[in-house]
Amino acid sequence: MKVNIHNARFLLSGVKKEHYPVSTMPEVAFAGRSNVGKSSMINKILNRKNFARVSATPGKTATINFYDIDEKLMLVDLPGYGYAAASKGERKALSDIINEYLTERKQLVQLILLVDSRHKPTEDDRRMMDAIKSDGGMAVVIATKTDKLSKREMEENLDRIIETLNLSDGDILLPFSTKTAESAENFWDYIYDYILFDLDDEEGE
Ligand code: GTP
Ligand code: MG
Numbered sequence: 224m225k226v227n228i229h230n231a232r233f234l235l236s237g238v239k240k241e242h243y244p245v246s247t248m249p250e251v252a253f254a255g256r257s258n259v260g261k262s263s264m265i266n267k268i269l270n271r272k273n274f275a276r277v278s279a280t281p282g283k284t285a286t287i288n289f290y291d292i293d294e295k296l297m298l299v300d301l302p303g304y305g306y307a308a309a310s311k312g313e314r315k316a317l318s319d320i321i322n323e324y325l326t327e328r329k330q331l332v333q334l335i336l337l338v339d340s341r342h343k344p345t346e347d348d349r350r351m352m353d354a355i356k357s358d359g360g361m362a363v364v365i366a367t368k369t370d371k372l373s374k375r376e377m378e379e380n381l382d383r384i385i386e387t388l389n390l391s392d393g394d395i396l397l398p399f400s401t402k403t404a405e406s407a408e409n410f411w412d413y414i415y416d417y418i419l420f421d422l423d424d425e426e427g428e
Pocket of ligand 1: 255256257258259260261262263264276277301302303304367368369370371399400401402
């Protein structure tokens, strides 16, 4: 039994724990710099055009958005950080929203870090990676916008991401592009292998 991606619902937008939906589904959250491609990726893996709102202007998504996928999996679009034009106060507000989610949300089984495959991960990315690794879990990193790279650049840049974020053998680095179906398939393979691996047993009753 697989997740029916056509049975996807936007649940709500929230900024603090009192807003989070009541749920028992395993939750996968996407973090990353503003404009890295979080919302675009959610659209791509659900095969939708404008399900998660893609911002024309970066730094506009300042809320946590919860998506219920077939009542089996919760996908969470976190606010993007590192938006250069944001004020100090705005940046603090965003990091408080993200930190509260990371520390309070018991249903969170994997925080996925998105980085732009063209660029070296930033200090903010490294801090986010520390948060992911601090509870001993594995790192899952998505390198976005790979359609903008040549094959050779891709190899070099993926190596640079591995080095900068200090990824090790047990971690996962998935190249991703909204322009190919393959990256979405690879993402779902990851979900079935690591997040929903017991779905068959549960459904087999
Ligand atoms: P915030 O909501 O501000 O945090 O940004 P975000 O991480 O959700 O990024 P978003 O999905 O809004 O994408 C930002 C821009 O990058 C948009 O113009 C997208 O069309 C573009 N984009 C995202 N993914 C890809 C990709 O794989 N390839 C290409 N070429 N463009 C992409
Ligand atoms: Mg977004």
